[in-house]
């Protein structure tokens with residue numbers, strides 16, 4: 001489903017950065033915050049902004065929150081406000097509600113009330129950075145499940161000029177290179193004769209163990 005209109009509750013660092021990016025991407029964004037200063041800062045950036053307490057049902061009703069495709073609850077410290085605003089967005093019929101959680105307990109409560117996606121920005125960024133610190137060529141990764149990951153690896157100099165057939169991660173470790181991002185463009189589902197160079201980024205899918213073994217074999 002493609003979303004066009006977003007409502008963001010809470011214009012702190014997290015909420016305002018989501019809002020800025022959505023606007024850059026060409027979407028319409030309504031920002032709601034009870035703090036006048038925060039709203040003032042974002043009023044020239046977002047499509048609409050209002051100063052209001054998002055735990056008041058009438059407020060969300062009057063701004064037509066139910067007409068938005070996606071709601072982001074970006075309130076951290078005030079867990080009660082985060083939960084109430086989330087419930088209200090769900091009850092008003094916002095199609096997808098994403099909420100930020102600051103602790104496991106906060107996240108569990110959000111899950112219970114049926115939030116569609118829970119984000120733990122600080123925790124997730126910390127985990128991501130730790131992985132990148134210990135594997136300098138790991139650019140990014142997505143955990144598909146506890147076991148499976150998609151990792152973006154910078155091609156190291158030891159693989160310069162080698163074909164996928166030479167490298168053969170599937171035969172050796174069980175993980176597969178599903179795309180090669182080259183400066184000229186991305187090759188999706190590369191074939192055995194495709195050649196790697198150090199400017200490329202490999203997109204690798206497999207279990208965490210398989211990817212780790214592959215990384216170790218290429219000195220990462």
Ligand code: ATP
Pocket residue numbers: 009010011012013014015032033034035038052053054055074075076077078081
């Ligand atoms: P960040 O890390 O994103 O800066 P935070 O996790 O510290 O934020 P808070 O500062 O508690 O979270 O909340 C983010 C924003 O949400 C603040 O600008 C705050 O004014 C706003 N906010 C909190 N409660 C409400 C509410 N009930 N209605 C509207 N806005 C609210």
